[in-house]
Amino acid sequence: MSVAPLTDRRGRRDAGSIVQPLHAAFWLYPLVLALGAASIVPNLIRLSSAAPSGALVLSVVMHTLWLIPALGVITHLDLFEREPLSFCVAAFVWGGVVATGFAIVANDNLLTYMSKLDPEFSTDWGASISAPIVEETLKLLGVVVLILINRRVFESVLDGFVFGALVGLGFQVVENVMYTLSAAIQSGEAWAGGVVASFFVRAIVNGLWSHAAFTAMTGAGVAYVLVGGRRSLPLRLAAAGALYVIAWSLHFVNNSPLLEIALGRTDGYLTIVQIVLNGLVVLAIASFVYRLAARQEYRWFARAVRDEPELLPLRELAALASNKKRKEAVEAARELHGRRAARARSRLQRAQLGYGVARARAADPDTDPGVARWHRRIDRARAQVLAADLDPAPEPGVATAHGVVREVPDGS
Known part of the structure; x- marks a missing residue:
């Protein structure tokens, strides 16, 4: 499905307002x-x-x-x-x-x-x-x-x-x-x-x-x-x-x-x-x-x-297919690296969603300022994800910086 940019007859952005006196x-x-x-x-x-x-x-x-x-x-x-x-x-x-x-x-x-x-x-x-x-x-x-x-x-x-x-x-x-x-x-x-x-x-x-x-x-x-x-x-x-x-x-x-x-x-x-x-x-x-x-x-x-594999790799694109898959990706980040990583992954998803919608609506995605803004948000969110992923996974029985406490196996 092709989607035209949401602009009015004067070329201004139209976010979908119901106020349309010409209709x-x-x-x-x-x-x-x-x-x-x-x-x-x-x-x-x-x-x-x-x-x-x-x-x-x-x-x-x-x-x-x-x-x-x-x-x-x-x-x-x-x-x-x-x-x-x-x-x-x-x-x-x-x-x-x-x-x-x-x-x-x-x-x-x-x-x-x-x-x-x-x-x-x-x-x-x-x-x-x-x-x-x-x-x-x-x-x-x-x-x-x-x-x-x-x-x-x-x-x-x-x-x-x-x-x-x-x-x-x-x-x-x-x-x-x-x-x-x-x-x-x-x-x-x-x-x-x-x-x-x-x-x-x-x-x-x-x-x-x-x-x-x-x-x-x-x-x-x-x-x-x-x-x-x-x-x-x-x-x-x-x-x-x-x-x-x-x-x-x-x-x-x-x-x-x-x-x-x-x-x-x-x-x-x-x-x-x-x-x-x-x-x-x-x-x-x-x-x-x-x-x-x-x-x-x-x-x-x-x-x-589809032409932006660096911004939306196939694995991350697949994770955006449904609310369930998005939640699973965030929970996986939480399990591996804690709450900070989960929040960063969620921010990256929101930036990717905004970028894709803006790109679909833009008359010229390469010059559209809205597309560029979402591109920058993806870059910032990606940096936060990478930084969070560098944190070691929480050890069992150790209080982490995020307040996560896990039980220590008794070895029996």
Whole structure:
């Protein structure tokens, strides 16, 4: 994949800002945001007013504590650089406000229409059909709008995966808060237990493989249409369509009473079993899509630095292929030479990552000042690595300069 330098029409560097007044989608975003808020805010006010005092606070606190690590995981999925913060916020807000707000109206209307056609069928299968159609489409539109705002931010399939996951996460959190408030209302005096139970099922049991995973897959499909230039357009469109159908199908199964119908019984535990079984399939497929996207991203990075064996030897380049391999290289340095060597190796990795990304984006890497700055950082980090590697390995039972103490074998 070839990547153009991130510059605007006047030739200035553009780090991926969402402020793009020359693009119509930039002005569309606040408009649909206001429309979504006009739906979601009254519903939240209505639910929180009807719920016992403290239910909203308890729900928000629990979801915030859950959200922090979830955001950390998703924002670290991109292997070679962090996504622009403004776009991450915009993606999350689209899912939480726009997609959720519009979904409330669209789902209600579609379910009402289905109930008029066949009330019994609508009761059993309405949510299974309506939610995937409405919600997956609205979330996917968030990724499309972000692309229209600033196409340059979407340089790889992995970008689409990450932004899709953020859109889905925003939807998931706001929807979950609304469900916990409904559970508090229905639970009466035992409202705290209702909030915790709803949070457990929707955030803990279903949280790893729900909306974030669905939209990550469809977002990757949209990005593939943009950057999979070596494949024909019909093939790229077919791949994106297939990912949408997969996400829709998994969402359908997750909401459906299939397991209850198959076993002829209704049981809360069966619901959890179905969520987990379906979730494992979701997680497996999403992980497969992520690995394909990460592999493409690594090939892009490797092509950018393939003529720089002194700065990125093959062994070190291979160690940058995944977060796991990077951690293993740092831990190996720690085992051999202590904490100082581990920190130096980590700094070298960051400098190499920055250099590769800057080189890939530069119109002329040999004259680009950003590439030169990262080159100097690699040189400094390399010197620190070499100096740390000269330190002798910590002896067993001896307190080292880094505070490492190891036991002395007793010889028995």
